[in-house]
Amino acid sequence: MAFDFKLQCPFCFFLFFLLLLYTTTAQSYSNISLGLSFVAQDDNLVWRASRSGDFAVGFRKMEMDGFLLSIWFDKIPEKTVVWSANRNDPVEKGSIVELTTGGNLVVKDQKGRQIWSSISADTGVSYAALLDTGNLVLASQDNTILWQSFENPTDTLLPTQTMKLDTQVIAHYTETNYSSGRYKFMLQRDGNLLLYTTNFPFNDAVAAYWSTQFKAEVAAIGRSNHKNLVHLLGYCNEGQNRLLVYEYMRNGSLAKFLFKISRPNLYERTRIALGIAEGLCYLHEQCSSRIIHCDIKPENILLDDTFSPRISDFGLSKLLKNDQSRTTTAIRGTKGYVAPEWFKNMAITIKVDVYSFGILLLEVICCRKNFEQDVEEEEEMILADWVYDCYKSGTLHCLVEKDEEAMKDMKKVKKFVMIAIWCIQEDPSLRPMMKKVIQMMEGAVEVPVPPDPNSIFSSI
The missing domain is CATH 2.90.10.10 (Bulb-type lectin domain)
Known part of the structure; x- marks a missing residue:
């Protein structure tokens, strides 16, 4: 093929070269x-x-x-x-x-x-x-x-791949057997994307999995009754319309209370932290169906008229059967509060909530978010790392130097920092149960010296 043209300037030649390059790379197949x-x-x-x-x-x-x-x-x-x-x-x-x-x-x-x-x-x-x-x-x-x-598609959607109406993706049976399995992901004609269980070994859908989970979660939350959980007043589950109705919390979220310019006093903050711990302990150890909340963070803690905390937003929660202590599920939660085991294909236990609580407790102590880019020193950006460095070097006062009340009670600050460090241990088995956390917070038991959060050679 011959081209008969005249280039008027080097820039035009450059553009033509790019066009040729694009044409070549666009034909990326054999x-x-x-x-x-x-x-x-x-x-x-x-x-x-x-x-x-x-x-x-x-x-x-x-x-x-x-x-x-x-x-x-x-x-x-x-x-x-x-x-x-x-x-x-x-x-x-x-x-x-x-x-x-x-x-x-x-x-x-x-x-x-x-x-x-x-x-x-x-x-x-x-x-x-x-x-x-x-x-x-x-x-x-x-x-x-x-x-x-x-x-x-069969069981996978790749980047740039789109689902059309009535398209379905069916999970494979096992890791090495690619025949159709138990779950079907379908984009319905009404535009809803649903996960169904199938009438295995046939492919016809039996029930919308998310709908089944919604009903189970409503039943479990509805049966729960604790002063530190929001109360479920009602719900809607009509077709694809699902809604949970909780009691109104006049004072908003803990995040709004905690991260404002004027700091709430240390007593109020630690009282709120203890209430959250008691609510989690109920979910983990006292509820008829044990619940892993999976998304503990200040935004999901609401404050009632007396500023008592209520754990809310159970949308990502995982229910455990009576004989079940661990489960497997896709990653859930919010960046910054997610336990390390979510990223390691490990079984998920109630200890993921303990980790999230540990991060939240550090935020409660320091009245700042777990990650802040606008800080004076780079080592202060990640709160958990900065707190442990201050603990090891004996400079915990740096965490609360703008908090006059906390500066007068560094013994209490140190105790709560030590409890938080135990909660954020990388090894889940080293994290205490929430009942033990409450005992340490109330002073019923001594707080042992915590190891480096990344260490796996200590136990409590």
């Missing part, structure tokens, strides 16, 4: 021509890779020696599968995938029987390609996409 096929073999799994090399398509060997036509992340050791064609019908070694001369992408078993097909009629498909986004497409000669894996 075509699969009509008539090409690929055989499922143990030692030859990749049919095509995306231009970037991030994704590959081909046969992946699964449990019981079955093969799936799949797309997977190819640059990571796990080779995580993000899409599969025949997830419920694995084929044996020697089966093939073929882009037929008629433009169909088909999977056939060893006997030539068609197991899966992308489209059923000749639609003008000219080639197939795996894009850098992980999208497998069938396209016409003028590059119009006629079919794509992004519109036929």
Whole structure:
């Protein structure tokens, strides 16, 4: 191809160079021509890779020696599968995938029987390609996409992938078995995005999972009765309309009370902290269905007419069965208050609330947020780190130097700092139960010397 043009200036040449560069990088895939096929073999799994090399398509060997036509992340050791064609019908070694001369992408078993097909009629498909986004497409000669894996998801949604109405994503059965599992994620025609349980091993939806959870949470919260929990007055659960109605708290949230210019006095602050601890102790140890709140922070603590604290907002709470002490769930909570185990694929226990309470207790003591960028010294930005440094160096007065009352009672400040440090230990087993926290706050038991919050070699 020849170009007949004149460039009037170097800048124009630069723009043209960028255009060529863009045109080149935009074609970020390797075509699969009509008539090409690929055989499922143990030692030859990749049919095509995306231009970037991030994704590959081909046969992946699964449990019981079955093969799936799949797309997977190819640059990571796990080779995580993000899409599969025949997830419920694995084929044996020697089966093939073929882009037929008629433009169909088909999977056939060893006997030539068609197991899966992308489209059923000749639609003008000219080639197939795996894009850098992980999208497998069938396209016409003028590059119009006629079919794509992004519109036929299995159990994963990738960046830039969108869900259309009536689209569903079904979880795989186990970590190594990619057949349809127990949960279905669906974008309904009314625009609602719902998670359903399925009538396993069939794919038909049984009940909206979130609706079931909502009812369970309402029942548990409705049965709870403690002076430091907000009281549930009523609720609405009509179709997709769900609403909890709590009693009105005239004095707003603890955050509004705590982070204002004039500091509330130390006595009021520690009284409020003790009330929060008692409310959490009730949820963890005394409630008929034990509850992990999962989002303890000043914004979720409301103050009544006498400035007594009430724990609120149970929207992220996790209910435990009577015989259950730990659970697994996706990460919940608010940045800055989230316990380390959420990020480590560890079982979740009531100790995640203890960690959040420890961070909140530090905020109560110091009347400042757990992270502040606008500080005089860089080491003061992360409150937990600064507090421990001050504790170790014997300079706790730096935390409350603008608080005259606290400066006169540094013994109390030190005790509450030590309790908070125990609560934010990285190892959950080192954090005390909330009952023990209350005993330490009330002075019923001595507060042991806390270790470095990141240490795992001490116990209480």
